[in-house]
Amino acid sequence: MVNARRIVSVAKAGLTLGVCLLGLASSTRALSTSDKPAAILVWPKIVVDTNALIEPRTTDTIIQLGNALHNAGLKQAHCFYVNANSHCSETAAEPGKVCRDASQCPLPGTVCVGGSNAGQPCDPTNIDACPNGACVSPGNANCVAGWSEVDFEVLVTHDQPLAWKASAGLKRGEFPINASGVCVGGSAPGGACDPRSSINTCGTGACQASDSNAGSGIPPVAEDPFVGTLKCIQYDPKSNPPAPDQGSTANELIGSASIEACSDTICDGGTVDVERYNASGVQFNVADNSHPGEVHLDGSQYQACPSTLILDNIFDNAPDPLSAATDTVPTVITDLTLVPCGDDFLRQDPGNATAQFLVFNEFEQRLSTSRKVDCFFERQLSLIDTSNSLRSIFSFSVQGTLVGQTRIRGVGTAATGHGLLGVARASIGGVAGVAYNLQQGTGKSGIDIITIP
Amino acid sequence: MRTTLRMHAGWLGLALSACTLIGGAALAATTTDRPGSILIFPKVVTTGTRDTVIQVTNTGNMPGDVRCFYLDGQTCLETDFDLSLTRQQPTVWDAQQGRRVNPTDPQAGLDPGLVPPLPANYAGALVCVEVDTSDKPSVRNQLKGEATIVDKSQGFSSNSVGKYNAVAVQGISSNGDDTLKLDGTEYSACPASLVVDFNGRGQDRVIQGIGNGGRCVGGTNAGGGCNSSAQCPPAGTCSPASGTSSVFTRVTVVPCNLDFSNVTKANVTLNLLRSDETEVTLSGAVPQFGCWASFVVEDAFGGTQLATAYGSAGLRSVTGGPVVGVAESFVADSLANTASAAVDLHTRGVCSLNAGNAYCNRDQDCPAGSGTCVFTQAAVIQLPAH
Numbered sequence A: 001m002v003n004a005r006r007i008v009s010v011a012k013a014g015l016t017l018g019v020c021l022l023g024l025a026s027s028t029r030a031l032s033t034s035d036k037p038a039a040i041l042v043w044p045k046i047v048v049d050t051n052a053l054i055e056p057r058t059t060d061t062i063i064q065l066g067n068a069l070h071n072a073g074l075k076q077a078h079c080f081y082v083n084a085n086s087h088c089s090e091t092a093a094e095p096g097k098v099c100r101d102a103s104q105c106p107l108p109g110t111v112c113v114g115g116s117n118a119g120q121p122c123d124p125t126n127i128d129a130c131p132n133g134a135c136v137s138p139g140n141a142n143c144v145a146g147w148s149e150v151d152f153e154v155l156v157t158h159d160q161p162l163a164w165k166a167s168a169g170l171k172r173g174e175f176p177i178n179a180s181g182v183c184v185g186g187s188a189p190g191g192a193c194d195p196r197s198s199i200n201t202c203g204t205g206a207c208q209a210s211d212s213n214a215g216s217g218i219p220p221v222a223e224d225p226f227v228g229t230l231k232c233i234q235y236d237p238k239s240n241p242p243a244p245d246q247g248s249t250a251n252e253l254i255g256s257a258s259i260e261a262c263s264d265t266i267c268d269g270g271t272v273d274v275e276r277y278n279a280s281g282v283q284f285n286v287a288d289n290s291h292p293g294e295v296h297l298d299g300s301q302y303q304a305c306p307s308t309l310i311l312d313n314i315f316d317n318a319p320d321p322l323s324a325a326t327d328t329v330p331t332v333i334t335d336l337t338l339v340p341c342g343d344d345f346l347r348q349d350p351g352n353a354t355a356q357f358l359v360f361n362e363f364e365q366r367l368s369t370s371r372k373v374d375c376f377f378e379r380q381l382s383l384i385d386t387s388n389s390l391r392s393i394f395s396f397s398v399q400g401t402l403v404g405q406t407r408i409r410g411v412g413t414a415a416t417g418h419g420l421l422g423v424a425r426a427s428i429g430g431v432a433g434v435a436y437n438l439q440q441g442t443g444k445s446g447i448d449i450i451t452i453p
Numbered sequence B: 001m002r003t004t005l006r007m008h009a010g011w012l013g014l015a016l017s018a019c020t021l022i023g024g025a026a027l028a029a030t031t032t033d034r035p036g037s038i039l040i041f042p043k044v045v046t047t048g049t050r051d052t053v054i055q056v057t058n059t060g061n062m063p064g065d066v067r068c069f070y071l072d073g074q075t076c077l078e079t080d081f082d083l084s085l086t087r088q089q090p091t092v093w094d095a096q097q098g099r100r101v102n103p104t105d106p107q108a109g110l111d112p113g114l115v116p117p118l119p120a121n122y123a124g125a126l127v128c129v130e131v132d133t134s135d136k137p138s139v140r141n142q143l144k145g146e147a148t149i150v151d152k153s154q155g156f157s158s159n160s161v162g163k164y165n166a167v168a169v170q171g172i173s174s175n176g177d178d179t180l181k182l183d184g185t186e187y188s189a190c191p192a193s194l195v196v197d198f199n200g201r202g203q204d205r206v207i208q209g210i211g212n213g214g215r216c217v218g219g220t221n222a223g224g225g226c227n228s229s230a231q232c233p234p235a236g237t238c239s240p241a242s243g244t245s246s247v248f249t250r251v252t253v254v255p256c257n258l259d260f261s262n263v264t265k266a267n268v269t270l271n272l273l274r275s276d277e278t279e280v281t282l283s284g285a286v287p288q289f290g291c292w293a294s295f296v297v298e299d300a301f302g303g304t305q306l307a308t309a310y311g312s313a314g315l316r317s318v319t320g321g322p323v324v325g326v327a328e329s330f331v332a333d334s335l336a337n338t339a340s341a342a343v344d345l346h347t348r349g350v351c352s353l354n355a356g357n358a359y360c361n362r363d364q365d366c367p368a369g370s371g372t373c374v375f376t377q378a379a380v381i382q383l384p385a386h
Helices: A002-028 B002-026 B205-210 B297-301
Strands: A040-048 A058-067 A075-083 A086-088 A111-113 A134-136 A148-156 A161-165 A181-184 A206-209 A226-235 A253-262 A272-278 A280-282 A294-297 A308-314 A331-340 A352-360 A366-374 A377-380 A403-411 A420-428 A432-437 A448-451 B038-045 B050-058 B064-072 B078-085 B090-094 B123-131 B143-151 B160-165 B167-169 B179-182 B193-199 B214-217 B237-239 B246-255 B268-276 B281-289 B293-296 B310-319 B323-332 B338-344 B346-351 B379-382
Touching (some): A040 A058, A040 A420, A058 B205, A161 B205, A161 B310, A226 A253, A272 B323, A308 A331, A308 A420, A308 B050, A308 B143, A331 A403, A366 A377, A420 B160, A432 B338, B038 B050, B038 B143, B038 B323, B050 B064, B123 B143, B143 B167, B143 B338, B160 B323, B193 B246, B193 B323, B246 B297, B246 B310, B268 B297, B281 B293, B281 B297, B293 B297, B297 B310, B310 B323
Parallel strands (some): A272 A432, A272 B338, B160 B338
Antiparallel strands (some): A040 A226, A058 A161, A058 A253, A111 A134, A181 A206, A294 A448, A308 A403, A331 A377, A352 A403, A420 A432, B038 B123, B038 B167, B050 B090, B050 B143, B064 B078, B064 B123, B143 B160, B214 B237, B246 B323, B268 B281, B323 B338
């Protein structure tokens, strides 16, 4: 009896320790990070609209990418702009125009609605064209979702913070350090030179190779307007063929984005807005050369993505908590941007997952919904589950409390469809905005793979 | 039977102890990505036209009590209050208004407790600590928080707003006393150094690019924003000298050594090392401060302007223990329409024996003789007896 109990006792203790270690493995397994250097950086939201064609304001994004360490030497980032623009279908009046929804893709021509000429083409400048009816657009064509990537390489020197406007990029020659060599001795010590050139520009001195941005090129985003994502993977600049850095200094990249906007086209007398967030980082763990061309975000080669993202939000359409005493209370709206951790850039197969939302209000009441995330997801919270924001589970009028907690879980089966990363943007009165990083739970998603062309 | 049960308890205790030790060894520095047992909001202001909205959320499935302390950045005095959060409960309050316990007031939601209002022109920090039902510190790592700083001076349609995540200190194994050791065994330790990416003080490139690099002098658009004289018809000129766009970055830090019981100041001195886009580095410092500091990055370098548009600066404390912080960027067009954005700071290590500014991510990064790479630095938060 005693032995039996002892066995049970030991078994329970073992079970406890096992559970403990499992829990520990879960709790200490580092996930993505927004405040530490990493090997993979993801900027979930890059917005450019320098003519306010789609966005309500003239908008551009400054992307900052830095090498976190003085002694790490030259680092290379292999980056992918993911263009998530949608475009009007071929039947639209302006086929191929960038759009956010079908209302921005009217069909060509106009027809009479109502009246004796109903259904007939009409001239909107002729007030008699539609007796007792109206001459309007016959409807909308489709706004077709798109996905394409453009990749480029950036060399970041050992102390260098690098920044560029997404609308312009940085052409060769526009980088801060363009010369690949420096003169040692001679008549112009310290001067720039090219160590590969057959012409010695250092006089009696010698041209010594030094770290530089030479060889880098950052294109402007593929379209203006543009909405999409930027992903950068740290590469080993000495590797041939190019390959992800799996050395001891593989986690050296830090990044952030500033989205700046003006309410009119030349920032003249209107409003200015700036929103800033840190890029989400995924750190490298241990070298694994068994799958060249792929980086595995699995908790082994690289850290895994979190299984749960946590968003604290003021419910949509809630009164601004700082404006309660005013006559006209502006309301708060939150936009959520989510991107999958995995992407197949080789086969141009974007990551996709299902985002499951658990929404808690201040009374512990829980509601849920889910939505497909196909390569890039951006939506006002209260339009995620319905087209009527006042009836949404993210709406103040439904929840009845000012703030909520939303737990977002990525679910998928494909290698590019488990984990999610994201950023939130809250706006007050539809104008003043703030971007902020989502936090995360302790669990990890399944294996996410980024396949590199 | 009694012996067996004792053995049973012993095994469980051993197992749990092992769990705690391993956990202690494995957990690292503070985080802005995950919930924790202590939240530090480095910047809470009600100065001038600015105000701060605080959000605190219990992310766990157990109810939780919280002790919070406002820290006045000028006097280092504290004002404390208690919160009770039900499971998964988010809550919010306006720092200048506080929040009363009044189910009939206009603010919808479940009042978490009496939150005192802050006076006008307050600038400081907020620290919240998980406690059990007897107000002893406990470790559940359920708390997360955000602060939204709003400038209402330009009307509600053009508020300047910034939002950041609170710095979370994860609990490991609390002994329940009021001395919270942020040392990697009781709570995770504070970061050894911080990194801020910043815009050099000067004109803002985006606004310049959009078209408001200067102001019109003369013409029908006199005083208006412009980027070329063609925007100042018929005969005006666009003069950058008469008003330009601007951008600068302000960093706010608070020490991890906080003595709310005896109101003892940490007296922190910061060393900084910045680098511009051409790798030109410059050292700077923030003179000793008691318990809170807020400064424009260039001011820590004697006002020396950055030679390029963007820079990166490392911050490390040389006296008074580690700090945590947040950065705020301020952008204005040439007509002084202003916006702000807040962002959490990155963290990294420093070489243990280097008195200067040797930053690192691993031991190999430290030059010979400069020791090993240390990512965290211990600190103590002393709570007053409840």
